[in-house]
Amino acid sequence: MKFRSRKLMAGTAGVALAALVGLTGCASGAPAGTQPTLDPDEEVSITFTFWGNDVRAELYNEAIAVFEEQHPNIDVDIIFLAPTDYWEKRQIEAAGSGLPDVVTMDLAYLRQYSQSGSLLDLEPYLGTIIQTDAIDPQVLSAGVVDDVTTAVPLSTNSWGMFLNTTLLDQLGVEAFTDGTWEDYYDWIAEVSDAGKAAGVDVWGGVDPTGRIENFELQLRAEGDNLFDEDGTPGFDEERLAEFWDSVSTQRDAGQLVPQQRIAEVQPLTAFDSALSASDATWDNTGAGFLANLGEGYDIQLIAPPLSVEDGKDLYLKASQMYSIASNSEHPAAAATLIDFLINSPESGEIFGTNRGLPASETARESADLDELSQTIADYEASIADRLGAAPPVPIVGYGSLHEKFRELGEELNFGTMTVDEAVTQFFAEMDVVVSSQ
Incomplete structure (x- = not known):
């Protein structure tokens, strides 16, 4: 399969998990008192990584093409790996402070990467670049580690x-x-x-x-x-x-x-x-x-x-999430991509429920739900009286x-x-x- 990305990277054997866990620090963010903004005239290139199969890769290719049309100053290089190779590659990158700008995150690894200082504090970008009104606050809270938001859920399941x-x-x-x-x-x-x-x-x-x-x-x-x-x-x-x-x-x-x-x-x-x-x-x-x-x-x-x-x-589990690497040189552009992939009607229409039921109501309304997907949406609505607060991040x-x-x-x-x-x-x-x- 040919991908539109100019930077398709393969997983390699590398450092053990301990190399990442051994790093210390906390999530970093925008300088205090600053408002993150995106300069529409500045040409930037950012990297984006996700796991999945060829079907999901094609969907991401389509979505990124639409994003780049809307933001011609932002070039997105895709790094796609199979699930079995994905986290090994991320561990190597994190150990060398070289994570891609936008990282597709799993709840099981969120605390590990947050506490190592590998992820950006997203609070300055929430409600400014990354719109959150369309996401249930309980779902949004799944991305909080030690009172710091380091990930934004893009889909839910239960x-x-x-x-x-x-x-x-x-x-x-x-x-x-x-x-x-x-x-x-x-x-x-x-x-x-x-x-x-x-x-x-x-x-x-x-x-x-x-x-x-x-x-x-x-x-x-x-x-x-x-x-x-x-x-x-x-x-x-x-x-x-x-x-x-x-x-x-x-x-x-x-x-x-x-x-x-x-x-x-x-x-x-x-x-x-x-x-x-x-x-x-x-x-x-x-x-x-x-x-x-x-x-x-x-x-x-x-x-x-x-x-x-x-x-x-x-509880509603964040089945996938997006984070920004603390080493990113273009966090505002990275946040703009996250907002598009989570909230935009175009993203909802392209992905449907391939990544899970969209966490954003805006994207969910644009998703074409087949019979089973509608059944899942109805199911998650039907269990409202049994939903408790999301458990602590693993x-x-x-x-x-x-x-x-x-x-x-x-x-x-x-x-x-x-x-x-x-x-x-x-x-x-x-x-x-x-x-x-």
Whole structure:
């Protein structure tokens, strides 16, 4: 594929994560008392980086072309990488104070890059160059680290429950509608038993306790966070053991999709391989599910279970964000590009929901929502009474904890580890991460 960019850079092997974490500092911004402005006559060149696939790259090419028509004095060089290479390349750049001007940021890495001093304080640009009136304040707050705004969300998603209604109809089992987590576990068992009786490889679901997000939702419903701002966990060994043990009956009875079957269908999931009739995950996963399932399948999106009455377990997550590098020589031009990519009707029309549901109402109104995208938009509107404040920005090292949690969940489902052993291993890993905060 040929890109319009004049600076398309590839990822390379490089420094370890510690090189970036070891940097100290805080987000920097415009000099005090100054109002950031863009000189329309000054010719500048800025770099912009994002992750994705060829489809997203073409959309960005189209959007940047429109931006440069509107701002002929700003030349944008695109740096596009696959997700697997993206953060390795950013670590190398940050260690050498050479990040691109505009960086597509992920919530999991925001604290790491903010606390290292790699990102600009965006406060002077908010409401001036980057318009924020069209973005929900709760969503906007996701870009704040240590009271400093270092990123602006461009899209949102929320945790939800997908159901394969085609499989359920074939098995003659009613779809799960609402109830507690215990109700959901019982429903999983019912579907799995129906699949076994019919002689088909269909189960009610994968092990819900294999995902740290489900644990986080239960903690939030109880009034706790997974981790507080300073890295303090909102749970102890007993609470984690209770969570992992909550499906032990279904696990022992073979009523969850076997881990071996999950491994066999990778990189697909059990849900989009039609092995599982349900899956709790981020709502913007639906398009991929439908594409992989193919024609003949219908899916439904509902709110996940809730065991605490009136619990505020859900939140709108910033699925992607934009930041400006503190080393940028043209922050006003970078902010102008961010405003266009987040707020402009042209951007909304070009991208639709490719980057997630647009966080800006202006862009969202211009996006052509297909049936599934409209379903996701309706879903996010329907869970308003369950939305709580967004959790603190993830601690540095959260990515390794997320992966450890997943690995231990696999061990539990393979039957190669006990719950107590899994809890001990996770807390050992967590102690290392938290102590480094």
